Amino acid sequence: MSLLVTGTVGIDTVTTPYGHVEDVLGGTAVYFAFAACQYVPVRLVAVAGDDFPGGFRRVLESRDIDLTGLEVRSGSKTFRWTGRFVGDMNVAETVDLQLNVLAEQPPSVPAAFADSDTIFLGGTDPALQRELLGRLRSPKLVVCDTKDHWIVHQRDSLLKTLRMVTGAIINDGEARLLTERLNLIEAGEAILDMGLEFVIIKKGEHGALLVTQNGPAAVPAYPMKAVRDPTGAGDSFGGGVLGYLAREGKHDTETLRRAMVHGTVAASFTIEDFSLRKVQDLTRAEVNQRVSQFISMLRFD
Amino acid sequence: MSLLVTGTVGIDTVTTPYGHVEDVLGGTAVYFAFAACQYVPVRLVAVAGDDFPGGFRRVLESRDIDLTGLEVRSGSKTFRWTGRFVGDMNVAETVDLQLNVLAEQPPSVPAAFADSDTIFLGGTDPALQRELLGRLRSPKLVVCDTKDHWIVHQRDSLLKTLRMVTGAIINDGEARLLTERLNLIEAGEAILDMGLEFVIIKKGEHGALLVTQNGPAAVPAYPMKAVRDPTGAGDSFGGGVLGYLAREGKHDTETLRRAMVHGTVAASFTIEDFSLRKVQDLTRAEVNQRVSQFISMLRFD
Numbered sequence: 302m303s304l305l306v307t308g309t310v311g312i313d314t315v316t317t318p319y320g321h322v323e324d325v326l327g328g329t330a331v332y333f334a335f336a337a338c339q340y341v342p343v344r345l346v347a348v349a350g351d352d353f354p355g356g357f358r359r360v361l362e363s364r365d366i367d368l369t370g371l372e373v374r375s376g377s378k379t380f381r382w383t384g385r386f387v388g389d390m391n392v393a394e395t396v397d398l399q400l401n402v403l404a405e406q407p408p409s410v411p412a413a414f415a416d417s418d419t420i421f422l423g424g425t426d427p428a429l430q431r432e433l434l435g436r437l438r439s440p441k442l443v444v445c446d447t448k449d450h451w452i453v454h455q456r457d458s459l460l461k462t463l464r465m466v467t468g469a470i471i472n473d474g475e476a477r478l479l480t481e482r483l484n485l486i487e488a489g490e491a492i493l494d495m496g497l498e499f500v501i502i503k504k505g506e507h508g509a510l511l512v513t514q515n516g517p518a519a520v521p522a523y524p525m526k527a528v529r530d531p532t533g534a535g536d537s538f539g540g541g542v543l544g545y546l547a548r549e550g551k552h553d554t555e556t557l558r559r560a561m562v563h564g565t566v567a568a569s570f571t572i573e574d575f576s577l578r579k580v581q582d583l584t585r586a587e588v589n590q591r592v593s594q595f596i597s598m599l600r601f602d
Numbered sequence: 603m604s605l606l607v608t609g610t611v612g613i614d615t616v617t618t619p620y621g622h623v624e625d626v627l628g629g630t631a632v633y634f635a636f637a638a639c640q641y642v643p644v645r646l647v648a649v650a651g652d653d654f655p656g657g658f659r660r661v662l663e664s665r666d667i668d669l670t671g672l673e674v675r676s677g678s679k680t681f682r683w684t685g686r687f688v689g690d691m692n693v694a695e696t697v698d699l700q701l702n703v704l705a706e707q708p709p710s711v712p713a714a715f716a717d718s719d720t721i722f723l724g725g726t727d728p729a730l731q732r733e734l735l736g737r738l739r740s741p742k743l744v745v746c747d748t749k750d751h752w753i754v755h756q757r758d759s760l761l762k763t764l765r766m767v768t769g770a771i772i773n774d775g776e777a778r779l780l781t782e783r784l785n786l787i788e789a790g791e792a793i794l795d796m797g798l799e800f801v802i803i804k805k806g807e808h809g810a811l812l813v814t815q816n817g818p819a820a821v822p823a824y825p826m827k828a829v830r831d832p833t834g835a836g837d838s839f840g841g842g843v844l845g846y847l848a849r850e851g852k853h854d855t856e857t858l859r860r861a862m863v864h865g866t867v868a869a870s871f872t873i874e875d876f877s878l879r880k881v882q883d884l885t886r887a888e889v890n891q892r893v894s895q896f897i898s899m900l901r902f903d
Contacts, residue, residue, distance in 0.1 A: 389784045483690045486827045507808040508822050517827075518899050521809050521820035526787045562902050598819050599900040601863050 302341045304547040305414055306333045307433050308423025308446075308536070309380050309403065310347040310371065312354075314396075315575060316385040319529040325576035326357040327382060329423045329446070332533030335580045336540025336567035337421075338365045339588050340548040343540075344417055346370035346433065348408040350378035350401055360581050369411045377402040390531050391505055410436035419547040421539060424448040427455050427462040434465060442552055444468045444543060452479050464496040467552065470539045476502045485510050486517045499557055501542065501564075503535050509561050515554045520561045523569035523595055530575040534568040537580070541567030566591045603642045605848040606715055607634045608734050609724025609747075609837070610681050610704065611648040611672065613655075615697075616876060617686040620830040626877035627658040628683060630724045630747070633834030636881045637841025637868035638722075639666040640889050641849040644841075645718055647671035647734065649709040651679035651702055661882050670712045678703040691832050692806055711737035720848040722840060725749040728756050728763040735766060743853055745769045745844060753780045765797040768853065771840045777803045786811050787818045800858055802843065802865075804836050810862050816855045821862045824870035824896055831876040835869040838881070842868030867892045 308330030314323045334343045342365045353373055361368055378401035384393045407429050415438050422430040424446040434443060443466045451459050452475060459479075463469065469492060473485055480491035485502050489512025492500040502510045506528075508521040541564035546552050549560075566588060573579040609631030615624045635644045643666045654674055662669060679702035685694045708730050716739050723731040725747040735744060744767040752760050753776060760780075764770065770793060774786055781792035786803050790813025793801040803811045807829075809822040842865035847853050850861075867889060874880040 484827055484829065486825055490827075504808070507805070508820075510825060517825035519809075519822035519825045520900075521822045524787055524811060524818040524820045526785055526818075528785065558899075559902050596902045598859075599821075599902065601860050601897045601900065 302419075302547050302550065303344065303417045304337055304341050304419045304421070304543060305344040305346060305370075305410075305417035305437070306330050306337065306421045306423065306540070306543075307346040307408070307425070307430075308333060308421075310345075310349045310353070311380040311382055312352075313381070313532060313576065314383040315530055315532050317390060317530050318387065320575060322530075322575045326360060327532060327576060328380065329533075329536045331361070331577065332536035332571060333421060333423070333540035333543070334361070334366045335364060335577055336537040336564075336571070337544030337547070339541070339567070339583070339585055340544030340563070342367060343544075344370060344414050346408050346410055346414065348372045348374055348402050348405075349380075351375050353379045360577065363581065370408065370414055372408045374402055374405070377405060384532070386531055389506075390528060393532065407432070418442065419543060420444070421543050422446070422462075422466070424451065427451055427458040430462045431465060442467050442546060444470055444539075446470055446539060447475060447479075449475060449478060460495060463492070466497060468497055468499040468501070470501045470503065470542060472535065473502050473504045476500070486512060489517065499552070499554075501557070501561065503538055505531075505534070509538065509565065511554075511557055511561055513554045513557065518554075518558050518561075520565055520599070523565050523591070525569055525572070528572045531572050532576070534572050537571040538564035538568040541565070562592060562595055566595055603720075603848050603851065604645065604718045605638055605642050605720045605722070605844060606645040606647060606671075606711075606718035606738070607631050607638065607722045607724065607841070607844070608647040608709070608726070608731075609634060609722075611646075611650045611654070612681040612683055613653075614682070614833060614877065615684040616831055616833050618691060618831050619688065621876060623831075623876045627661060628833060628877060629681065630834075630837045632662070632878065633837035633872060634722060634724070634841035634844070635662070635667045636665060636878055637838040637865075637872070638845030638848070640842070640868070640884070640886055641845030641864070643668060644845075645671055645715050647709050647711055647715065649673045649675055649703050649706075650681075652676050654680045661878065664882065671709065671715055673709045675703055675706070678706060685833070687832055690807075691829060694833065708733070719743065720844060721745070722844050723747065723763075723767070725752065728752055728759040731763045732766060743768050743847060745771055745840075747771055747840065748776060748780075750776060750779060761796060764793070767798060769798055769800040769802070771802045771804065771843060773836065774803050774805045777801070787813060790818065800853070800855075802858070802862060804839055806832070806835070810839065810866065812855075812858055812862055814855045814858065819855075819859050819862075821866055821900070824866050824892070826870055826873070829873045832873050833877070835873050838872040839865035839869040842866070863893060863896055867896055
């Protein structure tokens with residue numbers, strides 16, 4: 302049960318109809334880690350600049366997140382994202398993006414992390430995803446994300462990465478872009494044909510769809526009124542899924558279905574407040590309670 | 603257990619990426635009736651013109667649908683809709699609409715139907731909905747649909763109708779238009795405040811949301827690859843919901859939740875083929891099997 306996540310650590314500025322926050326903790330690996338650490342200890346591999354606030358580091362350290370792999374690079378600046386959500390908040394608009402340290406050398410995997418068995422490769426350059434994977438001795442479950450940019454500009458490299466992973470967790474738009482299929486089950490099946498055992502397609506407020514050789518399975522999102530900031534929902538979903546799979550130590554279809562429930566609940570907490578405010582102090586009891594509630598909502602026999 | 607439905611009976615011409623059909627049986631009350639008659643006998647109240655094909659009538663008569671209330675008006679023409687679905691088929695584009703007999707006098711409720719206890723008022727003029735309701739002696743459960751047109755142009759009249767019904771089954775877009783709330787739970791609660799016990803908000807391929815005083819409950823759509831023609835999906839959903847509620851003889855929150863499963867399954871069959879092709883010969887065993895499968899997909903404990 303050793304879960305390693307790679308991805309971004311960032312400083313976000315976010316505006317939604319419910320408020321505005323400046324220079325807050327963000328990044329895909331961070332949202333993922335806070336969700337996953339409810340299930341197993343998390344090993345984080347990422348790089349930040351020397352402007353990365355000590356307060357952010359302490360928030361991460363307050364949970365079961367191992368920061369041995371968080372490189373704070375001297376003379377570099379942390380990745381920054383400024384975005385806003387308007388209307389029904391379904392789509393994030395990027396107002397400003399500063400890659401900063403992400404445009405430099407990638408982080409390296411500490412020797413102490415080489416024995417990790419469950420791996421989540423955030424949606425970085427597919428060549429880098431493979432390089433990171435090469436540093437691990439005996440990964441048992443490898444799941445990746447990807448982004449539009451890599452589908453369009455590094456398709457062959459991405460396909461190479463996909464052949465090396467067990468599963469993928471990606472957005473509906475990316476699944477369609479990657480496969481040129483509109484129907485998401487067909488898209489999922491086309492992704493399986495790329496050499497994966499499973500794919501989970503995230504549909505934002507519309508839930509998620511699992512596709513395996515055993516067919517499709519859907520879950521709705523957790524119905525919520527109090528959505529303040531959707532930032533990180535998808536990454537939290539991935540963290541809940543992988544955290545649960547790592548704890549269970551298996552990824553058969555039944556376990557994957559259940560994992561989607563945990564991902565859904567993780568995302569639901571994240572979007573209740575800005576940045577990591579809601580999840581940074583979240584207890585396992587609160588998570589379990591909402592999981593039970595969600596399962597009850599979907600029990601019909 | 604007597605379920606009465608009012609709505610349209612029509613002749614449709616439909617184009618989707620999967621084919622084209624001309625002059626086929628359609629209409630909201632027709633789709634509703636084929637779904638609901640899997641649960642209880644259905645009484646149909648609608649009006650057609652004398653061009654209504656005898657073949658269509660025989661298809662309706664082949665199921666447990668009482669056509670005493672189907673007026674075939676001499677000298678009038680049947681309602682016609684020509685539409686197409688493109689891309690992800692989420693939205694129907696109306697190419698041509700001929701109200702014909704729908705622009706004349708509404709149908710009347712036969713005396714033999716006055717004792718109906720479960721009523722579905724299709725999305726016609728809210729004044730007409732109230733008039734139809736006035737013909738019924740002791741309705742126990744009254745559910746209505748509505749359309750954008752009535753929300754915009756007959757709002758006060760619609761609010762009057764809403765105060766007289768038990769529940770509503772409407773689209774997400776209509777719920778938002780009616781309440782000016784983007785969040786669907788908030789929209790649902792605002793509709794409850796208009797005097798209803800429950801509202802079910804249909805989200806097309808994204809499932810459905812129930813809102814009652816006991817909170818929200820969501821179901822995903824039945825995940826399907828073979829979607830050929832989405833026409834009538836929402837009406838079939840309503841038919842499955844009301845048919846189940848009529849059979850159960852109650853509409854508490856638990857029963858409403860289960861009813862959404864039956865509505866979802868009814869819609870899933872309808873969209874498998876054009877017009878009523880798939881559902882006109884559908885057996886109760888096929889319905890039950892898919893209901894069980896859907897419930898299993900959503901069982902996580």
